[in-house]
Amino acid sequence: MTLAEAEVREGRLSYNRTIGVTAMFGRGLYYPVDVAYDRDDRLYVINRSSDADKRGVRITVMDFEEGYYGIFGEFGEEEGQFIWPTSIAVDREQRVFVSDDYMNRITVMSTSGELIGVWGEEGSGEGQLDGPNGLAFNDDNELLVVDHRNNRVQRFTPEGEYAGKFGSPGSAEGLLNMPWGISLCGNGDVLLADWGNNRIQRLTAEGEFVASYGTPGRGEGEFHRPASACIDDDGYIYVADWGNHRVQVLDGEGRFVQSLRGQATISKWSQEFLDTNVEEAAARSRANLELPVELFGGDPHEESSHIERFFWAPSAVKLIGGRLYVVDTCRHRIQVFDVAGSG
Amino acid sequence: MSTKEIQLMAHLMRRAGFGATREELDELAAQGYDETVELLLDTDNPSTMSLDLIRRYHPDHMGMMGIGAAASWMYRMISTDAPLREKVTLFWHGIFATGYTKLANGKVLHDQIRMFSKHGLGDFRTLLLELSKDPAMIVWLDNCENHNGAINENYGRELLELFSMGVGNYSEQDIKEASRAFTGWTIGNTEYMVLKSMRDSIWPYGRLSFHFEYKPEDHDNGEKEFLGRKGNFNGEDIIDIICEQPATARFISRHMYSFFVADEPPVPEWPYKPPRDPEAIEILSRAYFDSGYSIKEMLRTLFKSDFFKSESVRYERVKSPAELMAGVLKLTGEFPRPREEIIQTHMQSWFMGQHLLNPPSVEGWHWGTEWIDSGALVERVNFASERLGNLDSPGVAAMVDKVLSNGDGGVEPEELVDRALDQLSMSRVTDTTRESLVEFVEQSDKLGGSSGLPERERAAYALRLAAAAPEFQRA
Numbered sequence: 062m063t064l065a066e067a068e069v070r071e072g073r074l075s076y077n078r079t080i081g082v083t084a085m086f087g088r089g090l091y092y093p094v095d096v097a098y099d100r101d102d103r104l105y106v107i108n109r110s111s112d113a114d115k116r117g118v119r120i121t122v123m124d125f126e127e128g129y130y131g132i133f134g135e136f137g138e139e140e141g142q143f144i145w146p147t148s149i150a151v152d153r154e155q156r157v158f159v160s161d162d163y164m165n166r167i168t169v170m171s172t173s174g175e176l177i178g179v180w181g182e183e184g185s186g187e188g189q190l191d192g193p194n195g196l197a198f199n200d201d202n203e204l205l206v207v208d209h210r211n212n213r214v215q216r217f218t219p220e221g222e223y224a225g226k227f228g229s230p231g232s233a234e235g236l237l238n239m240p241w242g243i244s245l246c247g248n249g250d251v252l253l254a255d256w257g258n259n260r261i262q263r264l265t266a267e268g269e270f271v272a273s274y275g276t277p278g279r280g281e282g283e284f285h286r287p288a289s290a291c292i293d294d295d296g297y298i299y300v301a302d303w304g305n306h307r308v309q310v311l312d313g314e315g316r317f318v319q320s321l322r323g324q325a326t327i328s329k330w331s332q333e334f335l336d337t338n339v340e341e342a343a344a345r346s347r348a349n350l351e352l353p354v355e356l357f358g359g360d361p362h363e364e365s366s367h368i369e370r371f372f373w374a375p376s377a378v379k380l381i382g383g384r385l386y387v388v389d390t391c392r393h394r395i396q397v398f399d400v401a402g403s404g
Numbered sequence: 405m406s407t408k409e410i411q412l413m414a415h416l417m418r419r420a421g422f423g424a425t426r427e428e429l430d431e432l433a434a435q436g437y438d439e440t441v442e443l444l445l446d447t448d449n450p451s452t453m454s455l456d457l458i459r460r461y462h463p464d465h466m467g468m469m470g471i472g473a474a475a476s477w478m479y480r481m482i483s484t485d486a487p488l489r490e491k492v493t494l495f496w497h498g499i500f501a502t503g504y505t506k507l508a509n510g511k512v513l514h515d516q517i518r519m520f521s522k523h524g525l526g527d528f529r530t531l532l533l534e535l536s537k538d539p540a541m542i543v544w545l546d547n548c549e550n551h552n553g554a555i556n557e558n559y560g561r562e563l564l565e566l567f568s569m570g571v572g573n574y575s576e577q578d579i580k581e582a583s584r585a586f587t588g589w590t591i592g593n594t595e596y597m598v599l600k601s602m603r604d605s606i607w608p609y610g611r612l613s614f615h616f617e618y619k620p621e622d623h624d625n626g627e628k629e630f631l632g633r634k635g636n637f638n639g640e641d642i643i644d645i646i647c648e649q650p651a652t653a654r655f656i657s658r659h660m661y662s663f664f665v666a667d668e669p670p671v672p673e674w675p676y677k678p679p680r681d682p683e684a685i686e687i688l689s690r691a692y693f694d695s696g697y698s699i700k701e702m703l704r705t706l707f708k709s710d711f712f713k714s715e716s717v718r719y720e721r722v723k724s725p726a727e728l729m730a731g732v733l734k735l736t737g738e739f740p741r742p743r744e745e746i747i748q749t750h751m752q753s754w755f756m757g758q759h760l761l762n763p764p765s766v767e768g769w770h771w772g773t774e775w776i777d778s779g780a781l782v783e784r785v786n787f788a789s790e791r792l793g794n795l796d797s798p799g800v801a802a803m804v805d806k807v808l809s810n811g812d813g814g815v816e817p818e819e820l821v822d823r824a825l826d827q828l829s830m831s832r833v834t835d836t837t838r839e840s841l842v843e844f845v846e847q848s849d850k851l852g853g854s855s856g857l858p859e860r861e862r863a864a865y866a867l868r869l870a871a872a873a874p875e876f877q878r879a
Contacts, residue, residue: 082608110464145461286460350593369609391610393609
């Protein structure tokens, strides 16, 4: 490995910016759990909201510059509404697909929020769902749905016709334990966040085992309940290590490359809040927000609850236009990183 | 197993936990009463619903900006195999009452509950020390405003009045001196954290958790005189002196008696009304000193005492809404995994008068018969009856199976009621209660015509009726 290559490895990700601000409704984010993008690089962010205040359930449409294009969707059981929206994907026809863990269905909408269709029913038979989570489209425009309580992945046409499945419960190679996020590799393989088994698995499109990355733990290359993973054109793998509240980068062989704890700064929308709430901004400027992590006994959850710039339950990682978008759920924002050698 | 043994075990599990299924009572009674007490006291490695699982389904239980943190606690109450730990946590939450209305931060309240869970069965000195360092308590009772040369007496006063000794056992000067000793005990970034709480601010990126900070430059290092002792006291010294007081032993013992044995009048009446069982208070006070202030040893003494086992104290406590709710949900088994319905379910306890993590004041809730007013009673009965009559719940379906499996079908109303009461571990009810329940079943049978209700619905109806009995509202 040359020095330049080593530098690329170690500095695979470099912080770019933070986008979003906490908002229970309207412009902003409230417990965001996933993001997708359309051909214009507009971002569609799912807000899961708080169970105690359902007003926050919605999809926020925004972009990298924090341009705001509105919201659509709301809490409810009617068609076009959501109870527990969990994942989002946009197909090549520019239709928005949202999985609802609670309602066991997929909702299809236009990019402006008009309802196109709803499909899916509860169960464990072929084509039935028990906790649809991660979504991803393959090259045939089939929707892969992580059917997490059935411990499998199912394929559907965009209209909801069943096209196949793979996966079964267990901890051996190729088996799954409450998987969450899914993404596609360049050759059609899938990367699955095998949440309950504390690992990322690479499987072929038919579900044959290819590789497994990570073991349970908090060290380098170890995971605690990973939620999402994606791979770039150079084969580097990015993992939302949800339970360790960090993002890890692995190389194509699964070797540890980089770990990020989060570097959030004040977003454009956040700055607007501080500019109009000067008393709070002044008190904030006098506070020490860079607390030593030693105060919190090595518990990353505690660290993240006290140190604002850290990730707190990152639920999704997505590569969009040469950048990595990390959905920082409990901090109601997205941290964006540049990927070395991209764009 | 004799009926008396089952009834005693049911009594123990109602008080030391949130009740038990009939099958659990059989298993526990088979291993013996004293062994069960030891099992209950062994709370070091509890198994409960996984926090990761809860947080995956409820991201807001991770971020905990709001009061939803209480719902996380409800999951623990109904899923734990160490119920005494949660019961003791509830006990301390009622005494060291700290509320969301002022803090506007679910995470710091959750941290306090976690502290009660960790130290609640340990020694009282450690518990008081942790309480004095608890960030939620520091903001709740303004110790962050308690400065060298400008004391704020709020925490010092409640430490003595409500948290350890009770009124009449110290002077106003003792309050001032205790407050001086706790100057400098505050939280980090006080100004920003308190301002965010006051404004209920979730901006820019949610809440920030609080952490304890000791500021020696703000501590009053002068000599103090407290409860007749002189010295350059800091907060730890004040707690040492408090723990040595017989008044503290009696105060904690009376709280313990009221929570685990039989309802006492509200705390403000204690200076004027003697304890219901002075001898029991003496026994518990002795255990307090003999064990070095150990709460676990006091409870061991309590659960093994004759005054606890006595039939005269059975059903002599009104269940708090949280206890009632946890007991019902444990029986119905409707939350085998996190479900969206937990928040609405948990809110029911608010309608019954107990909003966990948000007590009405630092005095906490008034327990006992004050839980029951006409509005609250309707909520309580409706909650228990609706849940325990719902055949879709796995626990109810299992109880109905048991009710029907004990006979050859066509169970007579009296037998049906007895079996339903048995499934709810209520084999000891008054004749009036039993006769009323039988009468309702008979009326229902008549109204249902010749075919009557289908067998399973009829059994579920009997469970629903039994859950409406006065005894079910009591522990």
